[in-house]
Amino acid sequence: MNPGSISYKKLDPLCIPEIWAWNKVYLFFFLILLFPIHVFGQVDAPKRDSLFFDMNGNELVNPGDSIRYILVVKNPGGASVMTIVVPNGTDPNSSLNPASILTSPLALNDGPFAVTGNMGINVPAVSGVLINDFDDSPGDLSIVNAGVEISTAEGGKITISADGSFIYDAPSGFEGKDSVAYTLMDGTPAPNCPVTNDAWVTFQVSGMIWFINEDISGGDNNGTLRAPFETLAAFEAINGNGGATQPKANQAIFLYTPTSPPTQYTGGVTLENGQKLLGQGMSTTVADVTGIILPPFSFAFPSVNTTNPILANSSGNAITLANGNDIRGLDVGSSGSPSTGSGIIGTGVGSLKIDEDVSVYVSGSSSVSAINLNTGSGAMVNLTNVMSTNGTGPGVSFNNLTGGSIAISNSINITNSGDAALSFTSCTGTLQVNSLTINNKTSHKPGVIANNGGEITVTTGTIMVDEESAISINGTAIGSSGLNFTNISVDGQLTAHTAISLINTGSGPFSCTGGTLENIQNADAVRFSNTGGAIALSNMIIEDISASTDQTAGLFFRSGIDGIHGENVQAGLTLSGCTLRRFSDNAINGAAISDGLTNTVWNGLTLNNCVISFSNRYHVSEKGDDTDEGAVRIRGISGTVLVTDCTFSDGAQFLDFSTSSSQNLDMTVQGSMFNRTIKEFACGSPTVNVGGRGISVSVNGSANAVVRVGDPAESDDNLGNSFLNNATASIVIFHETDATGDIDVVISRNDFIIDDHLTGPPGCATGTFSFNFPQGGVSLNPGKGNYEAILSHNKFDQVMHAAGGLGQFTMTADENGTSEFYIHDNEFILPWDGPVRVLADGNGTCAMLFEDNTYTDGMVGGMGDDLDMPYPSPFNPFQVFVRNGGSLDITLKDEDFPLPDPAGPGESSFDAEVQTSGNSMRIYFDNCTAPDGFDFDNATTTTFLLYSETGCAGPPTTQAIMNGNGNTGMVSTTNTITCTTTPPTLPMITIPIRSTEVHPNTGLSINSDGAHELLRVAKEHLKLHYNKEPLGPITLAIADLPENELAHYFAGVITLDRDAAGNGWFLDETPEQSEEFELPEASAHFIATVDSPAYKKIDLYSVLVHELGHACDLMHEENEFMRSFIDPGMRIILERNLKSKQ
CATH class of the missing domain: 2.160.20 (Pectate Lyase C-like)
Incomplete structure (x- = not known):
């Protein structure tokens, strides 16, 4: 055997192969690694040998014998080993049998595996604990206790399967490093080599989520995914207790939806800071809510979006x-x-x-x-x-x-x-x-x-x-x-709590469409202050809003308790279909909350189909107040006021408005009833009655006001109003002292009726001649500003007079303003005083035209009233007075004056007087009749001018002038009456033109360029056919005008409604031709054909001609281009108008 080396590349083995070798004398080798190898390096492997197979039994090594070598490799350090050096090598006469190599099992450490707290991982075999372990025959390896759940170092649970896959459940509430050892066993061990080997599996647990599931029962349920708490109480018992593995701040809790009884969790939960309580019904995934990214092999979060x-x-x-x-x-x-x-x-x-x-x-x-x-x-x-x-x-x-x-x-x-x-x-x-x-x-x-x-x-x-x-x-x-x-209902049961209080509420709107507010004592039912959004109440009842002093306080006592009290109501109030009744003070009060009296800001009011009754303690026996009180009393009102189809009864004053000092008012009252502002207590002194006006409008500072009572088009009786038994007057509209704004008034198609002519309640003495009963007239009173008024088609039935003026209609101009009045087609029936009283009392100028009015004289009174027998009516004649520097031009046309009471103070049917020096009256009678004659009195040496149609040569007598003008009646004079050939100035009133109907077709909105071109053409036509042209330059303005108003002229400006009151404008590019219209037989106006683009639209050309007429000081005239209304699809023909006029 020659010295050699064996190399290993595997990291962290615990045991490496034993080597068997054969060579002539066959050799067996075993290699045992006793310490882990961590870093590439080199170690020596000591060698032991022994005769393993002695072929001939001579205990000597002979050819054919086998020698066993055992190599033990030790790695005492932490460095990994790449090379093992075998000392002395092997004999060259021996040969190595590779198939003889056997090894002990080598188990290598696994991990760390990332795990989410209270979650688990399920690691498959391909990534399991055996994937990195070693043996000469891997198929013979096994894991001790495979398939058995064992505990980890920190209390987690792990089950390792035979194939090396495993399931690990993190310890409840644990975050940090966890580990567990496992034992690897070799099924075919090498002789004298270890049979088993141990390794560690480590886990890094981070993040945390807790689980509660009432469907789970039994077992060691500790809040983990696979062992959730069975009850909310189990979680609550440990939540936030401070233990290292107990629930703490910023952790999530997942609550399963139970599927079996009980179906709800009982008890409560107290959360720690930042904790998330997540029910299974949520739609967002757990990962998205918690921000937890599950590591590989993790069990999935529970499904969501259930119940x-x-x-x-x-x-x-x-x-x-x-x-x-x-x-x-x-x-x-x-x-x-x-x-x-x-x-x-x-x-x-x-x-x-x-x-x-x-x-x-x-x-x-x-x-x-x-x-x-x-x-x-x-x-x-x-x-x-x-x-x-x-x-x-x-x-x-x-x-x-x-x-x-x-x-x-x-x-x-x-x-x-x-x-x-x-x-x-x-x-x-x-x-x-x-x-x-x-x-x-x-x-x-x-x-x-x-x-x-x-x-x-x-x-x-x-x-x-x-x-x-x-x-x-x-x-x-x-x-x-x-x-x-949709409903707000409050029964105050006589407690002092305002039912609806809106104070400093910004610009958002408020609405309620039903309910009852009642029995509130010593507090307003509704209070608004500094509201920037529109307020609308409909189909509500507000009733019995009282003060505890109502039964005991004397007359004229102001408690300060109202139905609705508003201050700084910037976007107005709308009441529709509401009933308001029985109030200590006002039904609606607009004034400073601090005192309930002084001016505030109130921009806009709409009352539609409402019933307002018994304000001002009129419902309390023997009590009532009319000082600074009314049904609807607003100080500082501006914007649009619209009162339609309402009924007012039994209150001190029904509509009592005082404008802002600078903001304009546009007011319309139509189709309403104003019944009884008077309340009568006793037959005589000290107090017989209380009560004031039906409608009172005072205009302040530089504010302008337009007031329409009835039909401003003067044609529809259904738009008129009824005034019955109003105490001091039915309507009073006036400039406050030093006010300089403009007032425009139309009072048309109304009934003014007095049927109570007994002083005191029923049962009082008759025939007293006290006349302390309802007066009911109309009083219009200019001041320093401009004042224009039309009074037409009204009926005054047994009305006495108005606010101190001795006529059913009274006009008093008492400052140096300019005023114009057109009074026509009214009925003055049986006045209990006089039909008309005009007083120019101040150094202003006034132009008036009375035309086609009717006057009914006869007998009034009878048993059961203040006369107790019939007396002649009227008591006073038609009266006209000028004094204190006043200037009056008055024209009376086709007037048949009544026969007054011969026992009355008047000596004629018509009485005109210039009473003080420095005055001027110019008067023209045209075809008038005075059965008791005309009385002209120039009390001083000032100017009293009588216009003569036939000239002043002679000069003619006053009687001759009157006769020459087509009048009938004797004339008596006092002092000088001067003949003049200059007629009185006629009023030139520019009340807005209106559409007679509104169609749903909004059609064409106005184009200012097209409008200016039509304006130019209209000017040319007006000059051509009427020889009229405006006195100054004309400019156009476009705005959203109220209701069905189409346009109006004022001070050189024609203002056009943006969409012609909902009808849409027709802008004719060829107005000279009128090809879109046809001329019906006997008609004075073109009518648009059905297929015409002008059909059911408002002809802008015709409206501009009308408004230019106002700019030329022309008045409204029926059946002429100056008529006050226009039908959709109508075209005015100036040529035909001219012929008709000629």
């Missing part, structure tokens, strides 16, 4: 939160079987996250709240349903949460909570509720409280409470989608 597991705690919280928890895919209780304890509760919740179909249902006196979250930052809470019944605390409460968002995607349902049903306080994030239902009528606790920050939105909801507020919001913004309720 939610349910937690229920009979007392105490189902889930108590810590900082930064994450909850998903589970429910607390169920709708059919709510938890009798509280739901999800936490203080200091940090960046809490609740998501993926979490619902909470709790019920019973052991519960406090369904949700109660207090103090956190960036919380993201998304719940599906929340229900709380009979809890001892707030149903749902969010407090002091900074940022983040809260959303309840389906519903919140709170019944009889022990505190506010929904509380959202001191938060800066958002709260969104899809559906909210609150019924606290039994517990007498508030509905919704939100204050001091954040934003709240409710898509739909209902609230019913007793003795408390339904909604109280202060300093929390309403979201852009608004707070929307």
